[in-house]
Every structure is written in structure tokens, then in C-alpha cells.
Amino acid sequence: MYTRRSSRSLRIGGTLLAAALLTSACSAGASTNAATSAADVALAALPRSTPAALTPYYGQKARWHGCGVPEFECATLKVPLDYDRTADGDVRLAVARKKATGPGKRLGSLFVNPGGPGGSAVGYLQAYAGIGYPAAVRARYDMVAVDPRGVASSEPVKCLDGRDMDTYAQTDVTPDDAGETTELVDAYKKFAEGCGAHSAKLLRHVSTVETARDMDIVRAALGDAKLNYVGASYGTFLGATYAGLFPGRSGRLVLDGAMDPSLSARRLNLDQTVGFETAFQSFAKDCVQQPDCPLGTKTTKTTKTTTTAQAGRKLRTFFAELDAHPIPTGDADRRTLGEALATIGVIAAMYDESSWAQLREALGSAMKENDGAGLLVLADSYYARGADGRYGNLMSANAAVNCLDLPPAYDSPEEVEKAVPTFEKASPVFGEGLAWASLNCAYWPVGPTGEPHRIKAEGAAPIVVVGTTRDPATPYRWARSLAAQLSSARLLTYDGDGHTAYGRGSTCIDSAIDAYLLRGTPPADGKRCS
Numbered sequence: 001m002y003t004r005r006s007s008r009s010l011r012i013g014g015t016l017l018a019a020a021l022l023t024s025a026c027s028a029g030a031s032t033n034a035a036t037s038a039a040d041v042a043l044a045a046l047p048r049s050t051p052a053a054l055t056p057y058y059g060q061k062a063r064w065h066g067c068g069v070p071e072f073e074c075a076t077l078k079v080p081l082d083y084d085r086t087a088d089g090d091v092r093l094a095v096a097r098k099k100a101t102g103p104g105k106r107l108g109s110l111f112v113n114p115g116g117p118g119g120s121a122v123g124y125l126q127a128y129a130g131i132g133y134p135a136a137v138r139a140r141y142d143m144v145a146v147d148p149r150g151v152a153s154s155e156p157v158k159c160l161d162g163r164d165m166d167t168y169a170q171t172d173v174t175p176d177d178a179g180e181t182t183e184l185v186d187a188y189k190k191f192a193e194g195c196g197a198h199s200a201k202l203l204r205h206v207s208t209v210e211t212a213r214d215m216d217i218v219r220a221a222l223g224d225a226k227l228n229y230v231g232a233s234y235g236t237f238l239g240a241t242y243a244g245l246f247p248g249r250s251g252r253l254v255l256d257g258a259m260d261p262s263l264s265a266r267r268l269n270l271d272q273t274v275g276f277e278t279a280f281q282s283f284a285k286d287c288v289q290q291p292d293c294p295l296g297t298k299t300t301k302t303t304k305t306t307t308t309a310q311a312g313r314k315l316r317t318f319f320a321e322l323d324a325h326p327i328p329t330g331d332a333d334r335r336t337l338g339e340a341l342a343t344i345g346v347i348a349a350m351y352d353e354s355s356w357a358q359l360r361e362a363l364g365s366a367m368k369e370n371d372g373a374g375l376l377v378l379a380d381s382y383y384a385r386g387a388d389g390r391y392g393n394l395m396s397a398n399a400a401v402n403c404l405d406l407p408p409a410y411d412s413p414e415e416v417e418k419a420v421p422t423f424e425k426a427s428p429v430f431g432e433g434l435a436w437a438s439l440n441c442a443y444w445p446v447g448p449t450g451e452p453h454r455i456k457a458e459g460a461a462p463i464v465v466v467g468t469t470r471d472p473a474t475p476y477r478w479a480r481s482l483a484a485q486l487s488s489a490r491l492l493t494y495d496g497d498g499h500t501a502y503g504r505g506s507t508c509i510d511s512a513i514d515a516y517l518l519r520g521t522p523p524a525d526g527k528r529c530s
Contacts, residue, residue: 041453043244043261046213053086060221062095069126072098077221079149079214081205091202094153095218096122098130098143108224108251110141110517111215113148115233115257117208118397120152121145129230132503134514141228141517146218148238150199150206150400156393157206157400158198159191165391166333169383170340173436174323181413188440195396196445204446206397207404212241216249226251226461228517232500233257233474236465240482243457250457252517256466257500260478262454262485265402265409265438266419270426271475273434277427279350279472282497284311286353287360294364312429318367319343329372333389337372343433345375348382350472351499403441405450411442458487462522464513468494468501483525490522495530506530 050058060077067074075097078090100106112133114124125145133143147154160168168187175181195203215238219227228251231239236255243250263271288296288306295314296306306314319339326336335341349359355378362374384392410416416439423431441448457463463486467479476493483491494501494509501509508529516522 041451043241043453043455045247045458046245048248054080054083054217057217058220060217062097062221064097067096072096072126072130074122077218079217081201083210083213089201091149091155091205091214093149093214093218094122094147096125096130096145097222098125098138100142101135101139104136104140106142107140107518108142108226108228109144109219109222110137111144111146111219111227111229113145113229113231113235113238115231115235116151116394116398117148117234117238117401118151118394119234120147120392122147122153134510137514137517142222144218144222146215148206148211148397148401149214150202150393151397152393155202157195157202157396158393159194159396159399162385162389162391164190164194165383165385165395166335166389169344169379169385170335170338172323172338173340173343173433174319175436176323184436185413185439185443189443191399191440192443192445195400199396199400200445203400204404204449206400207449208238208241208401209245209450211401212238212245215242216246219249224251225249228252230254230256230502230513230517232502234259236474236482237261240455240457240463240486243460243463243486244455247457247460250460250463252461252520253463254466254502254513254516255463255482256502256513257471257474258465258467258479258482259474260481262452262481263478264452265406265441269409269434269438270423271477272473273423273426273431275472275475276347276350276430276434278470278475279497280312280315280346280427280429281308282353282470283350283356283359284308286356287311290360292360292364294360294367315346315363315429318363327366327370327372329376331373331376335376337366337376340433341379342366342372342375343430344382345378347430347472348378352504353497399440399444403444404446404448406452407448408441408444409438413439454485455482456485456487460486460488462488462490462516464492464516464522465489466492466494466501466509466513468496468498470497471499473499490525490527492523493526493528495528501529 062075064073064075075095077093077095079093080086081091082088112125112129113121122145130143150157168191171184171187172180175184226249229239237259239253239255285308287293288311295311322342323339326338329335329337349355365371365374384394416435420432420435423435465479465483467476469476483489492512494506502513506529512523
């Protein structure tokens with residue numbers, strides 16, 4: 001399915017931390033049976049003592065050097081490819097830091113992760129967190145980021161080249177017949193085979209548990225007794241996993257746009273489908289009140305405002321027309337806008353209400369002027385496709401992590417066909433495509449190593465779990481569930497639209513999180529903001 005990532009990425013150099021169309025980004029996997037057994041499975045904490053085989057890794061010291069961005073410095077640290085077989089070699093992790101600016105006593109390092117999985121934490125730090133986090137936070141903390149193993153600058157997973165990725169991104173995910181179903185399955189298989197061919201060794205070792213263990217090695221290398229951390233979207237799963245493995249080393253943790261590790265991918269995907277429908281309803285409600293809305297009309301003396309249901313039907317009709325007859329985009333590589341890319345373009349704008357005006361304009365151009373350029377821009381941002389036709393490794397890393405963390409959501413096209421009506425009920429606009437997008441891990445070249453589980457993190461310091469009531473990618477119910485699992489959680493709720501809450505305009509949210517980070521005072525459990 002589609003991924004969790006920080007909505008702020010819409011404003012960071014055009015890179016959306018998501019995997020999109022043919023990649024299962026909802027922690028890909030697990031059948032319904034796995035969901036029922038999750039109640040009996042809990043992540044166990046690792047021993048407090050460091051195994052002898054890991055001592056050389058924990059004894060590293062970061063050697064900082066300039067990395068081309070003023071005020072930031074970078075380093076490389078080693079972690080074992082396989083924590084159970086350290087003789088199998090190392091993975092080199094890219095680490096970046098911006099030192100505390102003062103005044104005030106330094107509080108240590110504050111790790112940040114924007115989500116994905118597959119989003120570059122280093123890029124996020126340099127483009128936003130290191131310069132855009134509240135000045136008081138940056139004054140007291142060294143701002144730190146680590147690209148997770150397999151991501152961006154940390155030995156990235158590789159799958160397909162740009163031309164093949166273009167083909168992959170345009171594959172129809174609402175097949176109308178057996179031939180189109182075969183084409184979709186073949187696309188999944190080709191993507192998976194590419195990952196296996198180019199990253200065979202690493203592909204078995206990019207799980208969230210391994211990445212959490214990597215963070216503890218980096219923590220030690222930086223000289224911090226405890227890990228302070230702000231994770232968004234998938235970054236909440238990573239942060240919660242760290243707390244579960246190392247509760248005694250967990251400092252001030254903020255998990256914003258929380259995931260629920262106890263759910264199967266089948267349930268995760270369905271919940272997220274509901275989330276995108278909720279976000280679309282909010283967009284449509286606003287859109288039909290605007291004079292430039294291509295999905296309906298504003299109330300006048302002679303007309304009635306289009307309902308959100310009518311707006312949804314109009315958008316579905318438009319998607320169907322594009323499925324049969326793609327429209328031009330003016331793209332240098334002669335790509336046209338079909339249903340697949342148009343759907344991604346709309347979904348990209350659901351993450352942040354500040355993108356709604358851009359979406360109205362893009363839909364208007366496509367629906368009224370037969371010009372798909374605007375929606376293609378949104379889709380390319382979502383896929384991390386550059387103007388030169390090259391893709392970042394976001395989609396590759398996203399699938400690699402998700403398909404390792406949990407078993408496949410569905411094992412065959414026949415299973416998806418049976419599930420489509422349920423997904424369509426959850427979202428008349430996006431349901432069918434999201435159901436078929438849940439199939440990709442069925443063809444993954446390596447088997448999963450994880451399963452649905454609860455995380456208690458008994459003994460950890462207070463952990464702030466943040467949920468947004470109309471979050472499209474990480475539904476609010478996930479935040480409530482994670483907060484109920486974590487023994488020391490404080491649930492902080494943002495009553496609003498968009499993905500994640502910190503730094504998105506709510507003074508109430510920001511002040512509560514800042515107070516926790518700066519003074520160690522968590523908000524009251526159940527605090528609500530708007």
C-alpha cells in the first residue's frame with residue numbers, strides 16, 4: 001500500500017517520504033491469523049549488557065567532517081550486517097549532526113527520523129529539522145540524523161533503473177481483466193527480482209529491529225547515555241521498537257503520527273484506506289466551497305453546493321476516463337497521465353491541507369484543459385523522481401523494509417479480488433487501487449523475519465504518542481492503540497487534518513512537545529489540541 005511519512009516532506013525539495021503505487025508501505029504483510037496472535041506476542045527487551053561480539057561497534061567514536069552544508073557535519077559508523085553473525089561483514093551508516101547553538105545547558109543529542117520507511121533522515125535534518133525545529137530546541141540539543149541501513153546514503157537498496165521505474169509507476173493497479181491482472185503481477189515480480197539481483201545480501205537485513213539496534217550503536221558512539229528522539233509516521237514504529245528493545249536507554253521520545261505494531265498488514269492497509277477516504281472527504285468539503293473546484297460548484301442562488309459524495313463520484317469517473325484514455329503532460333520523457341499516476345498525485349496532496357490549492361489547480365487543468373502536468377508533478381514528488389528521470393531509493397527501501405517486517409498481506413490475485421469490495425466500501429475513491437497495491441510482497445525474494453506484536457517498553461521514561469484525528473496515512477486509532485500498549489505512554493491528540501502534528505501550526509501541540517523535550521515534562525495523558 002502507500003506509506004507513512006512526514007507531511008512536511010511536501011515542502012522539502014520536492015521529496016515525499018513515501019513509496020506509493022506498487023509498493024506495500026503499510027508495513028506490508030501478515031494475514032488475518034497473524035493479527036489474532038499479536039495479542040500473545042510482545043517485543044522483548046534485549047539484555048542490558050553488551051555482547052562481546054558487539055563491543056568493537058559500541059566502542060566506536062564518530063569522526064566528524066564537513067559535508068557540504070554549512071553548520072552541519074557528517075560521519076560514518078559501522079554496524080554489523082547480521083547481529084547474530086558479526087563475521088558476515090558490516091553496513092556503513094551515514095550520520096549527520098548540527099551542534100547545539102546555545103544558550104543554555106546542552107541536553108545531549110536529539111535524533112530525528114521523518115518516516116517512510118525509506119526516507120532520508122540526513123536529508124530531513126539538513127533541509128528542515130536542523131533549521132526549522134524551534135530555536136529553543138536547537139539551542140539545547142545537538143540535532144542528529146542517521147540514514148537507516150538500506151536508505152539513501154547508508155548503502156541503499158537498489159531495484160530498478162529510472163526507465164523501468166517509470167514503467168512500474170504507470171502500471172494499472174485497477175485491472176479490468178485477466179490480461180491486466182497478469183501485467184500487474186509481472187510488474188510486482190520484476191520489481192522484486194530487481195531488488196534481489198542488485199541487493200541480495202543486504203535485502204535480508206533491513207528490518208526495523210535491526211535499524212533500532214543500529215541507533216543504539218550510534219547513540220553510544222555519540223556519548224549519550226540515553227536516546228532522545230522525534231520520529232514521524234513510520235519513524236514512530238522505529239522509535240517504539242527502540243523503546244521496546246532498550247527501555248532503560250530510552251530518554252525523551254516523541255512518536256508523531258503513530259503506527260500500531262500489533263496489526264497485520266491486511267488490517268493496516270484497510271485502516272489506511274479508511275484514512276485516505278477521510279482525508280479526501282475533508283478536501284472535498286473544502287473544495288466545493290472554492291470557486292476553482294473542478295469537482296463541484298459553490299452555492300449560488302441557482303445552484304446547490306456539490307456534496308462530498310458527488311465530488312468523489314466525479315473524481316472516480318475522471319480516473320476511469322484516464323484508465324481508458326491517458327492525457328498529455330508535456331513531459332520530456334513523453335509520459336502521459338493515466339489512472340495510476342493521477343491517483344498518486346491526488347493521494348500525495350492528502351498528506352497536508354496546505355497542498356489542497358495545488359491539487360485543485362492540478363485537477364482543474366487535467367479535467368478541464370486535458371493537461372496532466374500538475375498531477376504528474378505531485379506524483380513525481382511522491383515517488384522521489386527527479387527532473388532528470390532518476391529516482392531516489394525511497395521506493396526500493398520502502399518495500400525492502402516492509403516485506404521483511406511482516407508476511408505478505410495477500411498471496412495471490414484471487415485473494416485480492418475477494419478483498420476489493422471491502423476496500424471499496426472503506427474508500428469508494430481509492431479502495432480498489434489500494435487493495436491491489438497490497439499484493440506486492442507476495443513475490444518478494446526473501447522471506448519475512450517479523451510478525452505483528454505489541455510493544456510494552458516496561459521501564460522506559462514517559463513516551464509522548466501523538467495522533468491526528470483525520471490523519472490519512474496513520475489513522476488516529478493507531479495512536480490510541482500504541483499509547484495503550486506502551487507502559488509509559490502519554491497520548492497527545494491533534495484534532496485536525498493532515499499527516500502528523502508537530503510543527504504544523506498548532507501552538508498547543510508544539511508547546512506541549514517543546515516542554516517535554518526541554519524540561520522533561522510530558523503532557524497530561526489524553527490532552528487534546530486543535
